[in-house]
Amino acid sequence: MMPSPVHSVLWFSLLVLWASQSETEALTPDVCQGDKYDNDFQTIVDEHDAKAVLSDEKNFPCYLFPKNVVNCSWTFPALQEGIEIFVSISVCDEETEIESSKSQGRNGSKLFHVPEYEDLYVILQFNISLHNKSAVYAYTYHMESHAVLSPPDNIxxxxxxxxxxxxxxxxxxxxxxxxxxxxxxxxxxxxxxxxxxxxxxxxxxxxxxxxxxxxxxxxxxxxxxxxxxxxxxxxxxxxxxEPTNKVNLLVIVLISLGIPMILLAVLLLVRYQRVSIIKILFPPIPRPPPKYIHFLEKHDTFNIFLPAPSMEPVEEITEVEDTVEKS
Missing domain, CATH: 2.60.40.10 (Immunoglobulins)
Known part of the structure; x- marks a missing residue:
């Protein structure tokens, strides 16, 4: 069925307004209304043939991550130079739009934290403009079929x-x-x-x-x-x-201390190789000075010093003379 002239004029007006960025009204009102099919690609306006590039969903993946996080990204490096592209994203729970976003550029991404839902869909709309010609395409994702799993547990x-x-x-x-x-x-x-x-x-x-x-x-x-x-x-x-045959810390300490001692012993042997090892390990007992030898040769070796002579008491004599007076 051919669209009516009124609808054609309306579509053309919306596309011109969006391409010029003078307004940011939605391309299609109530985009979440009606039937939606997973991986459904729709051509809304096709004045410029960019369908070959936009029909590959690897260029604009959407995933549902744990904790109800929706992540959509897009990249179109193969589009012709000079093309302007506008991206509109609508997150729908059944027929209700709960999140939306609009962006411009060949590359980009959007992140949505959605509440609890019954039936989650994401609809992407692409507006391509070049030399006054436009192309508008829409792509629908059923997010339950694009859910990313949580990592395994109990490893x-x-x-x-x-x-x-x-x-x-x-x-x-x-x-x-x-x-x-x-x-x-x-x-x-x-x-x-x-x-x-x-x-x-x-x-x-x-x-x-x-x-x-x-x-x-x-x-x-x-x-x-x-x-x-x-x-x-x-x-x-x-x-x-961790490794099951770890070297004991005590063994490491003993090895660390033992190696320097071995090296020191080898160094001493090299340094004193002309000297008898017995003299190094068992040096001779030192001799006493000659002045003490005669004391050591006596029987009373422990009585080295003679005792000091005792002093005799000094006697004091007092003489008393008796005199008689003569009469």
Whole structure:
């Protein structure tokens, strides 16, 4: 059915106003109203052929991350020089618009924190302008089909019998609980490329080195058979396993002290190589001075000094004369 002239004039007026940036009214009123289909690409105005570039959804992905975070980005490096592009994003819960944003440029991204929802959709509209010709396209995402998983939980790591064993639990998904719908990547922290595991909830690496430290983290996503264009989750927290044959600290201290002593002994041997080792280890007892030798040769070796002679008391004599008077 051909659009009526009134509708054509209305569309042309809206496009001209938006391209000139004199107004920022919505391209289509009530964009969340009506039927919506996942990955639905609609051509609204096609005066300029940019459909080949804009029809590839890899150029404008939208994902629903944990905690109800919607992230949409776009990049159009292949568009012709001189083209102006305007992007309008509407976040809809059923037929109600709960968030919206408008931007200009070939590259950009928008982040939305949405409340609890029943049926979440994101509708992107692209307005392309070049030489007074315009093209308007719209693309619809059903966000439940573009949900990013949370990283795996309950990660366990151990080294036993020369094998590195890693296990985790099945991620939570609203779409499916089938283990064959999930694949995983493991980063072992050894500068190697991540290990890929499909369907299983464990990984076993052979020839593990018990003397090194492993820092393991895991992420997951849905396989293409269960979800198209799935996105890797964030990495899990790092689980660290330390070496099992660590050298005891006391041994390290003893070695550190013992090596210098050995080197000192070798140095002494080289320095005094002409001197008898017995004389170095057992030097002769020193001889006493000659003036004490005669005391040591006597029997009373401990009575070195003679006693001082005792002094005799001095007697005092007093003479008394008796005289008689004559009459």
């Amino acid at each position: 366990s790591v151990s080294v036993k019998d020369g094998d590195l064993s890693v296990s985790w639990t099945l991620p939570s998904s609203k779409d499916t609980e089938a283990p064959e719908c999930f694949e995983y990547e493991l980063d072992l922290g050894n500068q190697e490329s991540p290990k890929t595991v499909q369907y299983e909830l464990f990984y076993t690496g052979q020839n593990a080195d018990p003397s090194r430290t492993y820092r393991v983290r895991v992420r997951t996503r849905m396989v293409p058979d269960c979800q198209d264009n799935s996105h890797w989750s964030d990495w899990s927290h790092v689980v660290t396993i």
